[in-house]
Amino acid sequence: MYTDFLVIGSGIAGLTYALKIARHFPQRQVTVLTKTREDETNTKYAQGGVAVVNDLEHDSFERHIEDTLIAGDGLCNEEIVKIVVREGPERVNEIMAWGARFDRDALGEFSRGREGGHSRHRVLHHKDSTGREMERALLEAVHQQxxxxxxxxxxxxxxxxxHHLGYLVTKSTPDITCFGVYVLNLHTQQIEKLLAPITLLATGGCGRVYRTTTNPPIATGDGVAMVYRAKGRIENMExxxxxxxxxxxxxxxxxxxxxxxVRGEGAILRNHAGEAxxxxxxxxxxxxxxxxxxxAIDNEMKRTGTxxxxxxxxxxxxxxxxxxxPNIYKKCRELNIDVRHDWIPVAPAAHYSCGGIKTDAWGRTSIRRLYACGECASTGLHGANRLASNSLLEAMVFAHRCYLDSVELIQQPFQLPNVPDWxxxxxxxxxxxxxxTQSLKELQQVMSDYVGIVxxxxxxxxxxxxxxxxxEETEExxxxxxxxxxLCELRNMITVAYLIVKCAMFRKESxxxxxxxxxxxxxxxxxxxxL
Structure with a gap:
């Protein structure tokens, strides 16, 4: 199989890129691969919203930039932060033009939320299912293309x-080039090759390497693992x-x-003694x-043995x-938790990977003709800690920048080699x-017990x-x-877990x-x- 543009992942990053490319090149083929259903993505489970400065009377780019840098604890790339914050409003306007709806008040103004680390109310949302709404709008637009x-x-x-052509490829190989992918077609149970002059990885996160996570089952770090095996550069996985x-x-x-x-609306964290x-x-x-x-929660739990x-x-x-x-309210009611009187039991869970495939300001990886954006990428925005609701914004901004660079790259002459079958x-x-299944349980237990919050x-x-x-056992x-x-997911998760631990061992600080x-x-x- 051949396609002009290959996109791996159908979340906000992958679909935004695919839609822009397809509209720019109506005569070229864009192929999007997803490993389960088209709407089963990390994007779908994003509740809070998208942080964006589009009310300059009460907010400013400078404040959003400062909040992001503070949260990133010294490791953000300040130029990337400025790019994302300043280009963000235009990208949000685009997804609204494609049909995404955000909550508004009685006067028609955006209903803006505030979350941890933000100095202003700047989080646009659709109830408590913002990601699902953005995914819906993008899929509808994609299906019309x-x-x-x-x-x-x-x-x-x-x-x-x-490497698949018989050449020795190492980390120091200067011209590693992506020619496409081998893909297991679950309809036919055959491994097929899909060749493309340009490939975008938008494969999401890796929360499933931990025993407890907010991520769906698909979040197994596939993109990061594939790039590492291909001798590409991975960054800050700790x-x-x-x-x-x-x-x-x-x-x-x-x-x-x-x-x-919910905490932005005034909810209070309390321990078992009822203390805030x-x-x-x-x-x-x-x-x-x-x-x-x-x-803080982890310390309270350990201190009180809860x-x-x-x-x-x-x-x-x-x-x-x-x-x-409404979704949180419904879930609590299902569990007989009445939020008017009852407190909600909560604990930390693996949620988001701030590191990933190292990219530049245009989403280019260390492997030629391969881009990455979304949670699988390390763009420099998040640094050592992601500011709440910056991820959806980053995905849209970098999908756009990958698109702009791809428009130039596709014009350059390129000959795909004769790639052998699997x-x-x-x-x-x-x-x-x-x-x-047992190896997966062991992996998640090891990561949760030894490579958690502390x-x-x-x-x-x-x-x-x-x-x-x-x-060793899985490779055999x-x-x-x-x-x-x-088996492929287990293999990928073991690779991702190794990268998390290796980066953590190299970092001689907190x-x-x-x-x-x-x-x-x-x-x-x-x-x-x-790495």
Missing amino acids: PNIQLLSHCFVVDLITQ FIQFHPTALYQPGKSSTFLISEA FMERYDARKELAPRDIVAR EFVYLDCTTIPEDRFRSHF DAAGTTAPKEMILI RSNTRLQRAMRRLDLLF LYESTVLSPQ RGLHFNTDYPEKSNIIQNIV
Whole structure:
């Protein structure tokens, strides 16, 4: 198969790019691959909203830039922050023109929320399901574009580079080039090659490497793992953001998110003694950045020997809570939690990866003809900690910048090589699926116990030893059995877990989302960890 532009991932980043490219080149083919349903993305589960400065009377670009830099704890690329904040309003206007709706008040003005780390009310939202609304609008626009082919249930196995042509490719190879991908077509159970002169990775996050996460099951870090295997550059993977307030439900791996916007409306965090504890940790209390709030909750839980704390929403009028957070209200009612009187049990859960595939200001990776944007990319915006609701904005801004650069790149002469078919000779059907499922449980247990909110050198070393064994066992399976999505995802998650641990071991300080008890202070040396 051949396509002019190949997009891997159908969230806000991938669909925005695909739509712009398709409209610019109506005679060229754009193919979007997604490994399950077309709407099953991290975007769909984004509750809070999109942070944007589009009310210069009460806000400013400078304030948003400053808030982002403060949250990023010294590691943000200031030029990238300025680009995203200043280009953001135009991108938000575009998605509204494509049909996305944001809440407005009785006078027709935007109803702006405020979340942790923001100095102003600047978060546009659609109730408590903003991502779902943006995904809906984009999918409707994409389906109206005749030159976009959206293929669901297609699992990308690997990027095709010179390695597959028989050449030795290392990190120091200067001209690694992406020619497309090998993809497992789940409809035919065959591995096919899909060639393209330009490929965009928009594969989302990696929250599933942890036992408890707000992410859907598809968030297995596939893009990051594929780029690392292809000898591309990966950056700052130690910075995993744990959302402070995920609904506590024992035994649940996918947790329901209690949006940060609830705290923005006045909800208070309390421990089991009923004490409002955040004032002991930060003057901003419940509206401190997520790294601070998550560590505070983690400390309270360890101090009191409990598995959760409470979010007291009784200060928010019921009609306002029900109007602003209908899905959260419904979920609480299903669990017999009456927000008028009852406190919501919450605990931190893995939520967002601030590092990822290293890119430049145009979304270009270290591999030629390969772009990356969205959560799988490390653009320099988030630094050591993401400011709430900056991710949807970043995805739209960088999808646009990838599009602009692709328009220039596609004009350059390029000849795709003769790529060999996938070789599955000598492999057999897996005899025991438990080999995969048990390894996944072990992986998630190791990462949650040793590489969570608080780390230490000993914990990281233990994690690395266990990951080495899981890697060896999984590679043996990969070489000897017919591929399945479950095996490929496990392999990718082990790679991502290794990158998280390796970056954490290299960082000899505590900064942002990375806290190591052996190095509790910040270093005077500000550096990105690049693998």
